[in-house]
Every structure is written in C-alpha cells, then in structure tokens.
Amino acid sequence: MSSSADTTTDDDELRAADGRVPGRRGLATRQRLLDQTAEMLRSGSYRDLKVVDIARGAGTSPATFYQYFPDVEAAVLALAQEMSLEGAELSGHVRDRPWKGRAGYATSLELVDAVLEFWERNRAVLRVVDLATEEGDMRFRQIRTRLLNELTVALSEVVVKVRSEKRSVADDTDPMAVAGVLVSMLAHVAAHRWGFEFWGIRTGDTRTAMGRIVFTTITGQKPPVER
Amino acid sequence: MSSSADTTTDDDELRAADGRVPGRRGLATRQRLLDQTAEMLRSGSYRDLKVVDIARGAGTSPATFYQYFPDVEAAVLALAQEMSLEGAELSGHVRDRPWKGRAGYATSLELVDAVLEFWERNRAVLRVVDLATEEGDMRFRQIRTRLLNELTVALSEVVVKVRSEKRSVADDTDPMAVAGVLVSMLAHVAAHRWGFEFWGIRTGDTRTAMGRIVFTTITGQKPPVER
DNA sequence: TGTACATCAGTGAACGCGCGTTCACTGATGTAC
DNA sequence: TGTACATCAGTGAACGCGCGTTCACTGATGTAC
Numbered sequence: 022m023s024s025s026a027d028t029t030t031d032d033d034e035l036r037a038a039d040g041r042v043p044g045r046r047g048l049a050t051r052q053r054l055l056d057q058t059a060e061m062l063r064s065g066s067y068r069d070l071k072v073v074d075i076a077r078g079a080g081t082s083p084a085t086f087y088q089y090f091p092d093v094e095a096a097v098l099a100l101a102q103e104m105s106l107e108g109a110e111l112s113g114h115v116r117d118r119p120w121k122g123r124a125g126y127a128t129s130l131e132l133v134d135a136v137l138e139f140w141e142r143n144r145a146v147l148r149v150v151d152l153a154t155e156e157g158d159m160r161f162r163q164i165r166t167r168l169l170n171e172l173t174v175a176l177s178e179v180v181v182k183v184r185s186e187k188r189s190v191a192d193d194t195d196p197m198a199v200a201g202v203l204v205s206m207l208a209h210v211a212a213h214r215w216g217f218e219f220w221g222i223r224t225g226d227t228r229t230a231m232g233r234i235v236f237t238t239i240t241g242q243k244p245p246v247e248r
Numbered sequence: 249m250s251s252s253a254d255t256t257t258d259d260d261e262l263r264a265a266d267g268r269v270p271g272r273r274g275l276a277t278r279q280r281l282l283d284q285t286a287e288m289l290r291s292g293s294y295r296d297l298k299v300v301d302i303a304r305g306a307g308t309s310p311a312t313f314y315q316y317f318p319d320v321e322a323a324v325l326a327l328a329q330e331m332s333l334e335g336a337e338l339s340g341h342v343r344d345r346p347w348k349g350r351a352g353y354a355t356s357l358e359l360v361d362a363v364l365e366f367w368e369r370n371r372a373v374l375r376v377v378d379l380a381t382e383e384g385d386m387r388f389r390q391i392r393t394r395l396l397n398e399l400t401v402a403l404s405e406v407v408v409k410v411r412s413e414k415r416s417v418a419d420d421t422d423p424m425a426v427a428g429v430l431v432s433m434l435a436h437v438a439a440h441r442w443g444f445e446f447w448g449i450r451t452g453d454t455r456t457a458m459g460r461i462v463f464t465t466i467t468g469q470k471p472p473v474e475r
Numbered sequence: 476t477g478t479a480c481a482t483c484a485g486t487g488a489a490c491g492c493g494c495g496t497t498c499a500c501t502g503a504t505g506t507a508c
Numbered sequence: 509t510g511t512a513c514a515t516c517a518g519t520g521a522a523c524g525c526g527c528g529t530t531c532a533c534t535g536a537t538g539t540a541c
Contacts, residue, residue, distance in 0.1 A: 041516055046504075050517075066383045068295055073494060082519045087496070148382045155375045155439065156293045166443070173447070194460070198453035201444055202437060202461065209436025210429060212382065216393070217428055220400070226425035233421070234429065234465060268483055273537075277484075300527060309486045314529070 037088045051089040053079045055103070058096045062145040067097075067152070094153075098160055101150050104143050105168040111135055115175035120183060123245045129236040133207065133228055140211030147212065169204050176200035176239070183240055192241065203235055264315045278316045280306045282330070285323045289372040294324075294379070321380075325387055328377050331370050332395040338362055342402040347410060350472045356463040360434065360455055367438035374439065396431050403427035403466070410467055419468065430462055 037043055043051065057079035061070055070093055076086040090096045114135045118128040140147060153161035177200035184192070210217070210231060217227050233244045264270055270278065284306035288297055297320055303313040317323040341362045345355045367374060380388035404427035411419070437444070437458060444454050460471045 044516060047517060066385075067379065071494065083495075084497075084519055144382070148379055152294065152375055152379045154443070155371070158293075162443070166447070170447070194457055195449065195453040197447065198444075198449045198457045201447060201449050202433065202454060202457040205436045205440060205444075206429065206433040209432045209439075212436075213432055216381070216389070217425075217432075220393070220397070220424065220428060222422065222425045222428050226422040227429060230421050230425045230429045234461065237464065238461060271483060274484060298527065311486055311530075
C-alpha cells in the first residue's frame, strides 16, 4: 500500500539468469556470445551447435553463457530478432518509388538486388529461422512474419494503386496473395542462389528474370526492352 | 588369377554394418527404422532427433539401428533418396501437355497443384534437405538438385518451344534461368504454404496467383479470364 | 522329412565421453558519503 | 580523493544424465544332403 519506495521493481528490462541487471560490460559479453553464435552457424551445422563451443569460441565460459541465455535456441532466437529489425527496412525499396515504365523496371531490379544482398548477409541465421518456423515454432514464425510482412504489405499497396490508376485488366486476385507470392519468390531464390549457380545459371540472369516477373506482375505490362 | 571361384565378391550391394547381406527380415526392419525417422521428423525437431528414440520408436534396439545406418543423418539421407525418386515424376505435368490458351492455363494450374501436393506429403523431409543443402552438405544438395532438375529442364524446354513458335517478343533471357525461377517460386510457396494462411491469404488465391505467373512467364500471354 | 551348419537378425547390458547445467567463489565496477 | 559496500560479471570445477556406440551372446531363418 504505502511506499515500498527504494526497491526498484522495473520488471520489463533485460535480466541475467540470476536476476542481475546487465550493465555495459555484461551486454558486451552477451553480444560477443551472439556474434560467436552467428559465426558458428555460418561455418557449421545447426544440429552440431553446442553451448560449450559457443562460450569457448567467445572467449568465455559455459556458466557465463547461461547468464544470458537458457539454451542455444534462445541465443539463435535473439540473433534472429536483431536481424528482423534490419530486414523491415527492405520495404523502403518499394514505397514512394516509381513503378511505371523504365523507372518502374529499375525499381524492380533495385528491390531484387536489395533482397539478394540482405539474404546473402544473413544466410546462416535465415536458414535456421526457416527450419524452426516449419517445425512449428511460433516464436521463430513470428520473427519471420515480421521480417517479410512489411515488404508484402508495401507491394500489395503498389498493386492496388496501379490497378486503381488504369481500369483495364480484369484482374481481381487478392493483392496480398500477389504480393505474397512475389515475396516468396524473392526469398526463395535469394536463399537458393548458389543452387542456381550450381545448375550453371548465372546470377545476372536470375536477377533479370526476377526483375521482369516483379515488374510484370505488379504493373501488368511487359518490361521495357533491355539496352 | 585362377578361380577364387565359390567366394562371391559382389561389393556393390547393400550391406549391414558388420558385413552381412540383409535379407527379407533385415530389410523390413531397416524400413521400419526409416518410417519411424520420417514420423519423428514430422512431429519433432531435427535438432532433437536421436538414435535411441528412433530405434525404440520402431520397436527395436539402438544396436539394430547401427546395423543399418552409421548415424541419424544417414537415415535421413536414405529417406530423402526415397523421396527424390518419386519427385522426379513431377515433370510429367509439363512434358507433352498443352501450353497454349485456356488449356495451357489449365496445365499451369495442374502443375501448381502437383507441386503443392508433393511438398505437403514430404514437408518434413524436405525442410531437412533444404537445411543440410544450405549448410553445404553436398550429398543432400545432390538429392535436392536431382529432385528439381527434371522439372526445371522440362519447363525450360517449353519456354524454348513457345519462343520458337512465335517470333514476337524479344525476350532472350536464359530459358533455364526462367524455368529455375519458376521452380523456385513453386518450391518456396509450397514450403511456406501455412505461412501464407497465417497472413490471411487463402490457398486458393495463392494457387491462382502462381498459376498465372507460370502461364504468363512461359507463354508471354495474359491468362484467360477466370469464369 | 529330418538333421546340421551357416549366416542372418536382433539385443541386453555395459562403457564412457560429451555436454548441459549449477554452485560457490573471486574479481571488477560503480557509487554513496 | 579515499574508503566501504553493493551489485555486476565471470568462471573453475564438479556433477550427472543422456546418448552414442560396441560387444558378446541368443534366437531365427535358410539350405544342403
């Protein structure tokens, strides 16, 4: 009732396992653990990722790892969260951009490039996110959804806008479905880029093919002839 | 040199760990282990899939598991091989089918349905194949490639054929790139079908959107209006 | 149709390492006065 | 500017379970004669 004054009871802030509130130093260690997790994900398999290896690789001890994460999965989850924040910016390549004619085609290609680059940089984390999502882990699914959702919404808005500006084609497919398919295509091709190279398909051609599909699907027009 | 006659030295046939050649009974046990592996992959996470659990789940002992597989990965690999054999048949939905006009659009939809159905049935194994492939495991990559390759080649042949029949559009994108992108789209959307539902996108719309993209990309024509 | 022998098949039980996990303790950093 | 105390931070070392892995043995199946 009365003032239990001097006991701070903020409960929403980050806590270590034993209840301490991490300061500068602690957060830095936590980050080193995350970085090391990302690194090992890049070079090794998820199935073989162990707490001890992460801790030792980060130049610290297993006990320290448990200060910040309950298990390996939790560390990967935190890593994925970091990434999804950055990924939401992809929609910047869609909103307030020209989508008509030659400039529109350029926008399509820029979007394709941005997605390709983002996937390349986060390849290792993304594949685990994909796996966990499909295994039914809702926490990972949420992250994945948040990551792609903005982009999908942005694209669907463009579809609506384009349709409203010319009342020609009788295409009434759900704009979100159209956008979703496009985003899926981008995500999948980005994820399997090296698979393509493996078949002898040059990245440049993949990029062009996707740029054309994006442009055509959104605008309903043929892409301007390459020069 | 001369006849070491009666010692059979066939070396390419299936062998158990200790060198025995499995008969009826042994093969049946092996298959039960595979089935159980598939089952556990469906309901649990790959990371938590253990030899002991598979063996006990299949009503046998760990020691028996090692008769047939050196480790969990090997069992999953065998499972993937089974699947890829069946998957090669997807190209049947492309070759010797009509690709013009209304019938062509129907072909597109049938292809989409077939891919969706196949992915659904093999969802659990496929996600592990995808993961392992991206982690750089060449054995899994090979299986994945074999699985999708026939379909890709078949589609690219259609692209070539369609282009040769009408000399209108100046589209000289590598047909394999075009086909590869389409297959990727199909594979990715199939894999993330439930993600779509999650966004409130109905499967029917997804199917239509893909059918349209396939048709348009291959034929260069607008799909016939839905009726 | 029966007996003997070879090989296939399966597993209980044990071994032991790897790894997750924790505790009690030492050291570092911050801040109140 | 210094001392004391609180809290943050880190970890060595140990514990013990889980699990991979193997071996020696029993039982099942097949086939030669």
